[in-house]
Amino acid sequence: MKNLKALRLSKKLSQQQLALRLDLSQQTIYKYENGITEPDIATLIKLANYFNTSVDYLIGNTNNPQRPGSYSETELTESELQHLRIYRNMPNTVQELLDSFLSEVFKGTI
Incomplete structure (x- = not known):
């Protein structure tokens, strides 16, 4: 604890x-x-x-006190905001491919 x-x-x-x-x-x-x-x-x-x-x-398994999925844009770093902007500007098909890739890479960890 x-x-x-x-x-x-x-x-x-x-x-x-x-x-x-x-x-x-x-x-x-x-x-x-x-x-x-x-x-x-x-x-x-x-x-x-x-x-x-x-x-x-x-x-103590993470240094991030935020609950996963509970982020608001005002709490994100500039780098995280930039990633979000890039993602939101991708075509839907590319977003779906990225979502699938990330789900596989981080399966069971998020």
Whole structure:
């Protein structure tokens, strides 16, 4: 749970406040933040939903706190915006080929 503490602090919550909001104990939050115990999958999902992030971000598998598919153009880098502009200007047939290619290359990772 590499990012739980940072997420909690970003919302200016104490361990007790977060525990109350998620129907957990303060000790449980402490143990998660300090790597003493790991949450079950249902609790991981509950935490990710509460912080509007991904489970991957919570456990440190990615540095991107945004939930996949929840991006808005105002949160994208200039490079990402440029890729999006290029994609949107492609003919539909080329977009479909690119979509198919990316789906195959990144199967099961996104």
